[in-house]
Amino acid sequence: MRKVLVTGSAGFIGFHLCRLLLDEGFDVVGFDAMTDYYDVNLKRRRHAMLHQSARFRCVEARLEDHAALSALFAAEHPEIVVHLAAQAGVRYSLENPRSYLESNLVGTFNVLECAREHAVAHTLMASTSSVYGANTVMPYAEKHPTDHPLTFYAATKKSTEIIAHSYAHLWSMPVTMFRFFTVYGPWGRPDMALYKFVKGILEGTPIDIYNHGDMYRDFTYVTDLVRGIRLLIDAVPQRPEDPDTTPEWDTLSPVAPFRVVNIGNSDKVRLTDFIDAIEAECGQAAIRNYMGMQKGDVPATWADATQLRELTGYAPATPFREGIAEFVRWYRDYFNV
Numbered sequence: 239m240r241k242v243l244v245t246g247s248a249g250f251i252g253f254h255l256c257r258l259l260l261d262e263g264f265d266v267v268g269f270d271a272m273t274d275y276y277d278v279n280l281k282r283r284r285h286a287m288l289h290q291s292a293r294f295r296c297v298e299a300r301l302e303d304h305a306a307l308s309a310l311f312a313a314e315h316p317e318i319v320v321h322l323a324a325q326a327g328v329r330y331s332l333e334n335p336r337s338y339l340e341s342n343l344v345g346t347f348n349v350l351e352c353a354r355e356h357a358v359a360h361t362l363m364a365s366t367s368s369v370y371g372a373n374t375v376m377p378y379a380e381k382h383p384t385d386h387p388l389t390f391y392a393a394t395k396k397s398t399e400i401i402a403h404s405y406a407h408l409w410s411m412p413v414t415m416f417r418f419f420t421v422y423g424p425w426g427r428p429d430m431a432l433y434k435f436v437k438g439i440l441e442g443t444p445i446d447i448y449n450h451g452d453m454y455r456d457f458t459y460v461t462d463l464v465r466g467i468r469l470l471i472d473a474v475p476q477r478p479e480d481p482d483t484t485p486e487w488d489t490l491s492p493v494a495p496f497r498v499v500n501i502g503n504s505d506k507v508r509l510t511d512f513i514d515a516i517e518a519e520c521g522q523a524a525i526r527n528y529m530g531m532q533k534g535d536v537p538a539t540w541a542d543a544t545q546l547r548e549l550t551g552y553a554p555a556t557p558f559r560e561g562i563a564e565f566v567r568w569y570r571d572y573f574n575v
């Protein structure tokens with residue numbers, strides 16, 4: 239049976255990925271520190287659902303604890319590692335940059351060290367569309383420059399891409415980096431827009447809308463996203479014998495078994511259309527508090543998902559109204575409202 243170690247297994251994306259992998263018969267080892275960035279009960283509820291499978295087990299520890307991580311690798315010998323644990327969130331990185339330094343840089347370094355020591359066959363790690371920073375050329379393609387991050391969060395994620403490339407090159411470790419675009423769906427994060435909007439609308443409290451609603455996001459439904467991750471597990475990068483033969487769409491490094499892949503819906507949705515759809519689904523109007531642009535924020539994101547489609551034959555496609563309906567159903571059920 240194929241064994242996958244998923245870091246951040248109690249997190250939003252990690253939970254959905256673990257569920258999919260368990261459904262597909264993988265042996266899944268979780269790793270999560272249950273950090274208190276948001277409601278720990280939500281994380282515990284997600285883990286409790288995963289524990290319904292006898293093929294799931296997990297360790298609760300921090301990525302920065304190299305000894306704990308290393309002991310887990312030694313005990314489990316995972317064939318595949320999907321590293322999703324991180325201090326996420328763009329805005330919080332203005333308030334608490336140190337937690338990004340610790341979780342994202344020290345933590346990711348420890349994962350790479352363990353993957354190297356234990357000869358993991360494929361290491362896949364989460365980066366973000368935020369690395370495209372101030373770019374205005376749309377849709378964002380992986381080969382566009384990513385040298386101008388606007389937040390410390392983006393800077394840490396971009397750094398992990400570079401660090402991972404050096405490991406892939408030096409130790410011939412296959413590494414795939416994902417760049418995710420605004421992921422949403424059931425069991426979603428309380429710090430993200432959809433959750434906050436639904437909460438505000440159902441409770442009758444104002445919702446903050448940045449840049450006066452003149453924002454665009456490539457909202458990616460979580461079930462689609464984890465399907466993309468699952469398929470990329472089998473798209474193992476290999477150092478090219480002749481880099482000149484690498485197709486134009488492929489980001490494969492000329493000197494390492496390493497690629498960076500966008501996972502996005504390739505559909506740029508205006509924030510006010512997103513909110514209109516939430517109101518329709520909730521059957522209630524929002525109290526809209528229009529605000530200016532937030533420091534470090536970008537007005538638009540939009541993914542070019544050509545590479546994902548070429549590598550896997552798949553591209554996310556859930557229309558945002560359907561995804562919102564699923565989220566609102568989950569939210570009402572979870573909070574009994």
Ligand SMILES: NC(=O)c1ccc[n+]([C@@H]2O[C@H](COP(=O)([O-])OP(=O)(O)OC[C@H]3O[C@@H](n4cnc5c(N)ncnc54)[C@H](O)[C@@H]3O)[C@@H](O)[C@H]2O)c1
Binds near residue numbers: 271281321341421
């Ligand atoms: N959700 C999105 O829209 C989005 C977009 C781009 C990138 N990402 C990236 O995807 C990954 C997963 O994001 P998510 O939305 O599931 O976030 P999440 O916060 O729900 O999940 C992250 C999990 O990691 C754990 N964690 C954090 N720091 C840790 C540490 N130092 N040691 C051990 N565990 C730790 C947390 O307890 C949490 O359960 C992250 O790397 C994030 O940066 C997410």
